[in-house]
Amino acid sequence: MANILIAYYSRKGQNYVNGSIRDLKVGNTEVVAEMVREMTGGKMFQIDTVKEYPADYKDTTRVAQAELRAKARPELTAHVSNMAQYDTVILGYPNWWATMPMAVYTFLEEYDFTGKTILPYCTHEGSGLSGTERDIAKLCPTAAVGKGLAIHGARAASARKEVELWLRSNM
Numbered sequence: 001m002a003n004i005l006i007a008y009y010s011r012k013g014q015n016y017v018n019g020s021i022r023d024l025k026v027g028n029t030e031v032v033a034e035m036v037r038e039m040t041g042g043k044m045f046q047i048d049t050v051k052e053y054p055a056d057y058k059d060t061t062r063v064a065q066a067e068l069r070a071k072a073r074p075e076l077t078a079h080v081s082n083m084a085q086y087d088t089v090i091l092g093y094p095n096w097w098a099t100m101p102m103a104v105y106t107f108l109e110e111y112d113f114t115g116k117t118i119l120p121y122c123t124h125e126g127s128g129l130s131g132t133e134r135d136i137a138k139l140c141p142t143a144a145v146g147k148g149l150a151i152h153g154a155r156a157a158s159a160r161k162e163v164e165l166w167l168r169s170n171m
Contacts, residue, residue: 003085003086003087003088004040004041004042004043004086004087004088004089004090005042005043005045005080005083005086005088005089005090006033006036006037006040006042006043006044006045006089006090006092007045007046007047007080007089007090007091007092007107008029008030008032008033008044008045008046008047008091008092008093009029009046009047009048009092009093009094009100009101009103009104009107010026010027010028010029010030010031010033010046010092010093010094010123011024011027011029011053011060011094012024012025012026012027012030013055013057014055014056014057014060015027015028015057015153016057016125016153017125017153017154018125018154021057021058027094027123028094028123028151028153028154028156029092029093029094029122029123029156030046030092031156031157032092032121032123032151032156032159032163033090033092035159035160035163036090036092036121036163036167039163039164039167040090040167040171042088042090043086045078045080046078047076047093047103047104047106047107048076048077048078048103049074049075049076049077049103050074050075050076050077051074051075061096061097064096064097064101064102065097067101067102068096068097068099068102071102072102073102073105073106073109074102074103074106075106076103076106076107076110079110080111083111083112086116087115087116087117088116088117088118088119088171089113089116089117089118089119089143090118090119090121091104091108091118091119091120091121091136092120092121092122092123093120093122093123093132094122094123094124094153095122095123095124095125095127095128095129095130095132095150098127098130098131099130099131099132099135100122100132100135100136105139108136108139108140109139112142113140113142113143114142114143115142115143116140116143116144117143117144117145117146117170118136118140118143118144118145118146119145119146119148119149119166119167119170119171120132120133120136120145120146120148120149121148121149121150121151121163121166122148122149122150122151123150123151123152123153123156124150124151124152124153125152125153125154126152128150129148129149129150132148133145133147133148146170147166147169147170149162149163149166151163
């Protein structure tokens with residue numbers, strides 16, 4: 001199997017789940033990333049920002065919307081030191097305002113993905129992938145971007161079969 005990096009951004013704490021705000025010990029995107037690790041043996045890399053988002057969900061959505069309008073590129077807490085060794089990057093993120101969190105844009109713009117395959121998945125509460133596959137292809141024109149997987153956040157913990165089928169069809 002190819003060398004696989006599972007890069008993901010995930011929000012724990014207050015999240016919107018099935019119409020209400022709930023406190024999650026582990027974010028939905030991370031739940032799926034862990035499934036992917038178990039199925040592929042890939043190396044996990046958490047995309048995280050130096051400046052923390054507010055604990056309050058609604059405050060975070062306001063900050064995320066302002067970042068989107070400003071096309072912000074938040075500084076990341078860590079970096080992949082050996083990106084060249086990976087053939088496949090499985091990229092996970094929540095859908096924020098019909099796109100990826102701006103930290104994921106920072107991540108994608110930081111590396112050369114020439115010759116790599118990027119397999120995107122997102123967790124969402126009704127928006128699906130929106131245009132994120134297209135956005136990734138624009139940011140990484142020398143990479144092959146596979147068909148993405150959209151997982152309803154409330155179902156993340158029970159999406160194992162869906163994730164397995166998606167991985168089989170893309171790897």
